Amino acid sequence: MADILTPALGESVAEASIAKWTKKVGDAVKKDEVLVELETDKVSLEVVAPADGVLSAINAAEGDTVVPGTVLGAVTEGGAAAAPAPAAAPAAAPAASGGAAVDIAVPTMGESVAEGSIGTWLKKSGDTVAKDELLVEIETDKVAVEVSAPAAGVLTIIAADGATVTPGQVIGSVAASGAVAAPAAAPAVAPAAAPTSAHLSPAVQRVVSENNLNPASLSASGPKGNITKADAIAAIGAAAPAAPAAAAPAAPRADQPREERVKMTRLRQTIARRLKESQNTAAQLTTFNEVDMTNVMALRAQYKEVFEKRHGVKLGFMSFFTKAVVQALHEIPAVNAEIDGTDIIYKNHYDIGIAVGTDKGLVVPVLRDADVLSLAGIEKGIAALGRAARDGALTMDQMQGGTFTITNGGTYGSLMSTPILNAPQSGILGMHNIVQRPMAINGEVKIRPMMYLALSYDHRIVDGKEAVTFLVRIKELLEDPARALLDL
The missing domain is CATH 2.40.50.100 (RNA polymerase II/Efflux pump adaptor protein, barrel-sandwich hybrid domain)
Incomplete structure (x- = not known):
């Protein structure tokens, strides 16, 4: 043995x-x-x-x-x-189980995730299911976990929609004896049922059912030919122009309650808790500056086409900001540190968190070893993390271990904000909208593309002088990009 x-x-x-x-x-x-x-x-x-x-x-x-x-x-x-x-003897395998049920257990849901909530079951008790068919999605405070049928047979549900469950808990079972009879009993209805249950995630199923959509009419853009939530939402928008002709303007309001109570998702609960914990724990302070984006924008406009042809990715602003942040962190190491009890841990690696907004909330995947990446490497890494975030495909490892965070509220039109620290990090840089403003340049008033920058920092580690110096350094590197190339 x-x-x-x-x-x-x-x-x-x-x-x-x-x-x-x-x-x-x-x-x-x-x-x-x-x-x-x-x-x-x-x-x-x-x-x-x-x-x-x-x-x-x-x-x-x-x-x-x-x-x-x-x-x-x-x-x-x-x-x-x-x-x-x-x-x-494959034909005899289901019967050989003698009707024994195979448990459906809650899988491990990641580090420090102790529980989750059952979403909407895609099948009901007594339904026939196929092995590996998606049955339910369990929502945690970090990720959504899909649970599939462990065997072919007849489903029995133990944990109802909305129930709180823990890893290893049995939430249902599949009686394998039902696998033999199912194909003969349900051929007439199976083709119609498959698009609405077997191939739709719970999130998509919810959009489809709430808006009376026909899954067979939806175009699928998912990586495995599956219908995504974005596909379903797009179908709602496509159908919207026909609604005014068929219904009076007041009809939608007549069907809506004046108020609606909706339970927060676990991800939203965790975001709320962590942000409040960050405020309560760190001595947070924010310092501001502004950067003239003229030279970065000119450099980007000059090389963006050849850059994309050469590297297969667009040249954005995030790579310039990431490069500037890394160089500033080299010079002001306190901003790349964290407190652990009575110790300060100075990080000699530069793993930059990039805040990404998704339909489920804000996530911060980490771009590893940004200090050794080229502009193209940074852009490719950020693009890959963004796609994974929007597809719900981020791994736990991709969301942990950042040493500093960059958040770009400018993508939503924000002019100025005070970002909250992503604990236990000691600094976060807030980018904002680029706005044409009159500026005094060498005694003359000129219109320049300006962006406000905000650095929130933990005053327990970072002194005011260090914070201001850090932000000024980023301003210098962005206003004169050649400084970063020449290490000046």
């Missing part, structure tokens, strides 16, 4: 959570086949079979916390020969 052990998890990582077992007890396995996925606060790890044989024991269930060296399970060697029998 060969033990399946938790491997070393990396520097300063003391524990991990069982994310998912890919096999169950009694299954045949091959040496080096992935058996279980572990999640830590930094990375996801795969644990493989130590030998050929049969998975004879699982000692740690999904959701359990383990440490390096923990015995996760065992493989009995030499038992692989018995495993091919089920494959030789």
